[in-house]
Structure formats: C-alpha cells, structure tokens
Amino acid sequence: xxxxxxxxxxxxxxxxxxxxxxxxxxxxxxxxPEPGQWLKVGVxxxxxxxxxxxGLTEHQIELAIELQRQPPAPLPLTLIMALxxxxxxxxxxxTIAAMGVxxxxxxxxxxxxxxxxxxxxxxxxxxxxxxLLGLEQAGDTQLPEVHLRKRFKPFVEDExxxxxxxxxxxxxxxxxxxxxxxxxxxxxxxxxxxxGGFIRYEVEKLAEAGFDAVHIGERILRVETAVPVLLxxxxxx
Numbered sequence: 001x002x003x004x005x006x007x008x009x010x011x012x013x014x015x016x017x018x019x020x021x022x023x024x025x026x027x028x029x030x031x032x033p034e035p036g037q038w039l040k041v042g043v044x045x046x047x048x049x050x051x052x053x054x055g056l057t058e059h060q061i062e063l064a065i066e067l068q069r070q071p072p073a074p075l076p077l078t079l080i081m082a083l084x085x086x087x088x089x090x091x092x093x094x095t096i097a098a099m100g101v102x103x104x105x106x107x108x109x110x111x112x113x114x115x116x117x118x119x120x121x122x123x124x125x126x127x128x129x130x131x132l133l134g135l136e137q138a139g140d141t142q143l144p145e146v147h148l149r150k151r152f153k154p155f156v157e158d159e160x161x162x163x164x165x166x167x168x169x170x171x172x173x174x175x176x177x178x179x180x181x182x183x184x185x186x187x188x189x190x191x192x193x194x195x196g197g198f199i200r201y202e203v204e205k206l207a208e209a210g211f212d213a214v215h216i217g218e219r220i221l222r223v224e225t226a227v228p229v230l231l232x233x234x235x236x237x
Contacts, residue, residue, distance in 0.1 A: 001023070001026050001027075001030070001136045001137070002040070002136065002137055002138070002139050003040055003041065003042050003048070003135070003136050003138075003139040003140070003141075004019075004023055004027065004039055004040065004041045004042070004051065004063075004136075005023070005041075005042055005043075005044055005132060005135055005136050005141060006019075006041055006042065006043050006044065006051075006063075006065070007043075007044050008043075008044070011065075012062075015064060015065050015066075016054075016062065016063065016064055016065065017051070017062070017063050017065055018055075018060050018061070018062050018063075019060060019061050019063070020059055020060035020061075024060060024061050027039070027061055028056075028061065033053045033056070033061075034053065034056075035053050035054065035055070035056055036052065036053060037052070037053050038050045038051065038052050038053075039051050039052075039053065039063070040139070041063065041065060042067075042071060042139070042140075042141040043065075043067065043141060044141055044143060045141060045142055045143055046067070046141055047067040047068070047069060047070055047071070047141070048067065048068065048069055048070070048071050048139065048141060049065065049066045049067035049068040049069070050065075050066050050068070051063035051064060051065045051066070052064045052066075071139070071140045071141040071142055072100060072138070072139065072140050073100070074100045074101075074102045074142060075099065075100040075101055075102070075231065075235055076185060076186065076187040076188060076235075077100075077101055077102075077103070077187075077188045077189070077190060077231070077234075077235070078103040078104075078105070078163055078164070078167070078188070078189045078190070079096060079101050079103065079104045079105070079190055079192070079227075080105045080107060080160070080163075080189065080190065080191040080192070081104065081105070081106055081107070081191075081192045081223070081227070082106075082107055082108070082109035082111070082112050082192065082193045082194035082198070082223075083106045083107065083108065083109075083112050083116050083117065083194070084116070084194065084195070084223050084224070085113070085116060085195070086116065086119040086121050088222070088223060088224050089116075089119070089121055089122075090121060090130050091224050092223065092224050092227060093127060093130040093131055093134065093146075094130050094131070094133050094134035094137065095134065095224065095227060095228055096134065096144065096227065097130075097131040097132075097133075097134025097135050097138070097140070097143075097144055098134040098135070098137045098138040098140070099138070099228060099231050100138070100140065101144055101231070102142060102144045102145065103144065103145055103147075104144055104145070104146045104147070105146075105147045105148075105149055105155075105163075106122075106146065106147070106148050106149065107149045107150075107152060107155055108149065108150050108151060108152045108155075109152055109193060109194050109198060109199075109202060110152075110198075110199045110201075110202065111193070111194040111195065111196045111197070111198075111199065112194050117150060122148065127146050128143070131143055131144055131146070152202065152205075153205065156202075156205045156206060156208075156209055157205070157209075160189075160206075160209045161209050161210065163189060164189040164209060164210055164211070166187065167186075167187040167188055167189045168181070168184075168186050168187065168188040168189070169188075169189045169209070169210045169211045169212065170188065170189070170190050170191070170211060170212055170213075170214050170234075171190075171191040171192075171193075171198065171203060171206045171207075171211040171212070171213050171214070172190065172191065172192045172193065172213075172214060172215070172216070172226060172230055173193070173197060173198060173203055173213040173214070173215065174197060174215050174220055175197075175215075176213065177213035177214050177215040178212065178213065178214050178215070179214065179215065179216075180214045180215065180216045180230065180233045180234065181214065181234070183233060183234060183235055183236045184234075184235070184236070185235065185236060188234060188235075189211075190230060190234070191206055191211060192223060192226060192227060192230065193223075194223065195222065195223060216229055216230060216233060
C-alpha cells in the first residue's frame with residue numbers, strides 16, 4: 001500500500017479521519033507509525049496529500065489530513081477487454097487501475113467461457129475491491145468505471161463506434177496485423193481479446209467499427225501480461 005486511500009465516511013469532521021478496517025491493520029502492522037508521524041494519503045476521486053497521526057490505539061488510527069495536489073493524470077484510453085478467467089480478472093483489474101485506465105468495458109467473445117459471467121468477482125463490491133488495491137499501489141485516487149457487456153455483436157455495432165469516435169482505435173491481434181504504433185499521448189480505444197484471441201469474425205466486426213489490428217511481436221502473451229505491455233508501448237511514461 002503506497003497510498004492510504006480515504007473514503008468520505010472515514011471523516012469525522014473536516015480535515016480529520018479515523019480508520020479501523022483493513023487499512024488500519026496494514027498501517028499498524030507494516031508501517032508501524034508513531035503519533036506525530038506523517039503518512040501519504042489521498043481521498044477517493046479527490047486530491048493527494050499527507051496525514052499526521054494524531055491518535056493511535058489497538059483498534060483505530062486518527063489522522064489529520066492535508067491535501068496538496070491532484071492525483072496522477074489518467075491515460076487517455078478506453079480499454080475494451082474480453083472477459084478473462086476469474087483468477088486473471090483479479091490481477092488485471094488491479095493492473096489497469098494502477099496504470100491509469102479509467103474506462104473499462106468487459107465484453108463477451110466466442111472464446112469467453114460462459115461460466116466466467118457467473119463469477120462473484122463481477123459483483124460491484126468485488127470489482128471495486130480490486131480496483132482500490134490497484135489505486136493504492138500506484139498512488140492514485142480516481143476510481144475507474146467498469147461496464148459489463150454480455151453480447152458481442154450488439155455492443156460492437158451499436159455502442160462501440162460512438163465510444164471509439166475521434167480516437168486511435170486499435171485491436172490487439174497477433175496475426176495479419178501491423179506493428180504496435182509508437183507511444184503518443186493520443187486518445188485511444190484499445191480492444192484486447194481473450195486467451196487465444198478474437199476469432200476472425202470478431203476481428204472483422206471490429207474492423208467495420210474502425211479498429212486497426214496491431215501486434216507487439218512474435219511472442220504470444222497471456223492477457224494479464226499483454227495488457228500492461230500494450231499500455232507501456234502505446235503511451236509515454
């Protein structure tokens with residue numbers, strides 16, 4: 001946890017917050033602060049700053065908050081991703097939150113197992129939990145928005161053209177594709193397929209929606225690896 005992320009209901013009054021949940025236990029066990037010590041904090045969907053420990057017991061910690069600056073700038077990206085297997089979904093949610101993605105669409109695909117849509121990890125609570133872990137890792141506060149789309153064709157035909165309008169629209173595809181373009185701070189819509197990739201029909205439908213196929217080399221990567229590699233290639237550090 002590189003940032004203690006504060007929620008509105010943590011505040012007892014302006015400038016003061018009390019924690020007694022997972023975050024408190026992490027602070028007490030890992031950071032082991034003393035009264036008067038300063039910690040790095042941020043307010044969910046708000047600014048980043050520091051907090052002084054003004055009270056510490058076995059059950060809670062009280063912090064005096066000073067907010068000083070905005071969080072890191074988000075990536076100018078909308079990520080369209082075929083729903084991965086549950087174990088991979090957890091890691092991917094944390095990764096995209098840590099890397100600054102703020103708009104994520106989880107979509108269906110021919111190679112997405114139907115059982116994946118039944119996982120408890122798709123509950124709003126579980127998605128939020130893993131996004132928060134990613135924000136805490138990166139020192140960010142802006143919570144990504146996650147949208148679920150269970151039908152591929154209606155989404156690609158009816159919604160995606162408007163989502164991708166006036167952006168660099170790309171689909172990651174290892175075959176019959178151009179090399180991934182150079183890093184630019186350009187508004188981008190990126191589609192990433194499931195394990196095994198999008199089938200030809202799906203790539204063709206994405207092409208009809210204005211997407212160009214790109215690859216990142218000869219090696220075939222797992223989704224959880226391909227996503228951060230693609231983001232690092234498409235956007236400057």
